[in-house]
Amino acid sequence: MRVSVPERIRHLLDIESLSAEQIAALLDQSKPFQEIQRMPLKKLATLRGKSVAIAFFEPSTRTRISFTTAAARLGADTMQLQAEASSLKKGESLLDTVYTLEAMKPDCIVIRHSASGAPHFVAERLPVPVINAGDGTHEHPTQALLDALTIRDRKGRLEGLHVTILGDVLHSRVARSNIHLFTKFGAHIRLCGPPMWVPRELECLAPNLTRVPHLEQALEDADVVIVLRVQLERIHEPSLPLEEYVLQYQLTEARLRRARPDAIVLHPGPMNRGIEIEPAVADGPQSCVREQVTNGLAVRMYLLYLLIGGAPIDSPGAAHAAD
């Protein structure tokens, strides 16, 4: 009996519905793919002949490149759908667009969409595995996994850590996925940001979640600080002057001293230097921003490998492409 083996996932739609065991397995299995990023020859053949549809219904550069590169390093082809270039502007429905994509027989669909729940909508209607690359203000599960991988590398654990999430939590899919992930491992999370972006109801998302109004308090003895991007396009909500945000919520070197000396700083990117984060912090020794990018590749490679079901990999070296 292998009762302890976590249930295999078919899609990656959100972190909320995964168990801690499933997440731990995902993180553990991503480790070998971290090593691949350090090798001179980074390409595997394990998904040769497979294809990944990368359907982005919202502008994005970094996540798109990350998934595209991950697919390429596994030997898979990619089909790219960009909202700007697609027929969406001509009024085609999401359903018609994904049926069209599906007719090209991809082995997996990676979807980013400005509407919360769009990947769930697609997954319910197609037989193909779906990876959520960020949906509206709901979740961004691969970001949370790469963040967790980064933190585990630096801290050796997730359990019991004090994590501070700073910024526009209400509209952040990164924050939601991180909240679900870290609290499943017993981390303590403090949320801090302009009060209208950190509403009371957020505390219902998970246990061990508290809102702290003042940044200095929120940083006290933190092990991890996750700085959210100020979505400049989002400051249409009864607008908060940017200067006010900087004054009250920018993560500065001085403020970071409140955290533990070995605290690390994460940012999902792209950063607005000088707005949510002081350049000295962004480039400082506590910043993990570049590791996050590399770990994003590892996590996404593993997920594509897992969901498409490529040839077995005993060790990364053994699976190296012959060509």
Next chain:
Amino acid sequence: MLLIKNGRVVDPASGTDATLDVLIVEERIERVGPALAAPGTEVFDAAGLVVAPGFIDLHCHLREPGGESSETIETGTRAAARGGFTAVCPMPNTRPVNDNAAVTRFILDRAAAVASVRVWPIGAVSKNSGGETLAEIAAMQQAGIVAVSDDGRPVATARLLRQAMEYCLPLGLPVVDHCEDPSLAAGAVMREGPRSIRLGLRGMPAATEAICVARDIQIAELTGGRLHIAHLSTRASLELVRAAKRAGLAVTCEVTPHHFTLTDEDVTYDARYKMNPPLGSRADREALLAGLADGTVDAIATDHAPHEPALKEVEFDRAPFGITGFETALALALEQLLHTGRISLLRLVELFTTGPARVLGRHRRIAPGEPADLTIFSTELEWTFRADQSASKSRNTPFDGRSFRGGPVATIVAGRFVWQR
């Protein structure tokens, strides 16, 4: 001639709840009494069934003219008949808007030709429901409207509402308002709360509705006019209406079956859970159930809002608001109100008959000389609602596949069966 035998006649107007026979001659009720005999007459055996005055739905959308791919007067009223309704009030947000007598006449002409049940249109408050100037209300009344509303949106300003209520007062028309504060509702697709936060969907707070209800009640007090709050959905709104009634104002309200059955916790990314007002909190639902029991709520109305599948089979954010409601309304009321012991059968019937009739300044009763509009239903019949077997052109209901105890059995309009199970 039609003789309905052995039914449990429940008539809120007279307080009757007894086993009686009803004799119908042509379009009217001829006699009501025990053991009536009329040799040679067609007999309907209603033993074990309830015989009630014809149900009235104060709030629906038949989509004709302009939205015929989602519903027509013909399909919508056929669905209404299957729900036990004998008269329905379509809202004016058609294309074009029912803001003048020509559109009203078009609707009534279509109804005369194809409708299964009576159609009592509601006209617009303002031209094109644009919130600027009053629509041709008196002309529409002469053509046959029974109330005015800019449903789909609130009456735009307190000033316009004041004018409408003053103008409608001598006409005897109620002003029906869809209450929401547009600034709080902007962009929202569900109720704000823990569930909206979890789903990452933009929510409107409960206060969105009550702010507008409070405004409206102030105008009702100012003008002495007849105000009816459409699809009331929150505890705070209900308390405002309760206080207004206690103060003697001519304020009434309706509640939909989905608001007294479901809560925001039921919402998923399935757009069949998207309607406006959105599903409320548990506390709101409890308050609505209490208001239905204690008399604060005057009527159950469906807000039947059909949308063809292509419109609802989209991302939650992009889907239009609204669900169908005719065919499940009575069964949900039985499930949530009668079988739970919250209200009596007499009160339940009142909420579908004399209650909505009173809102329109009409009466409804089973008595000699009255129009023979009757709803015959069972409180026990076991059945399952299947959206794909609905008479509506649309399928957008969260109650597809739900099993019920009790529901409509036959609908009689003007002495004729328009539907029988």
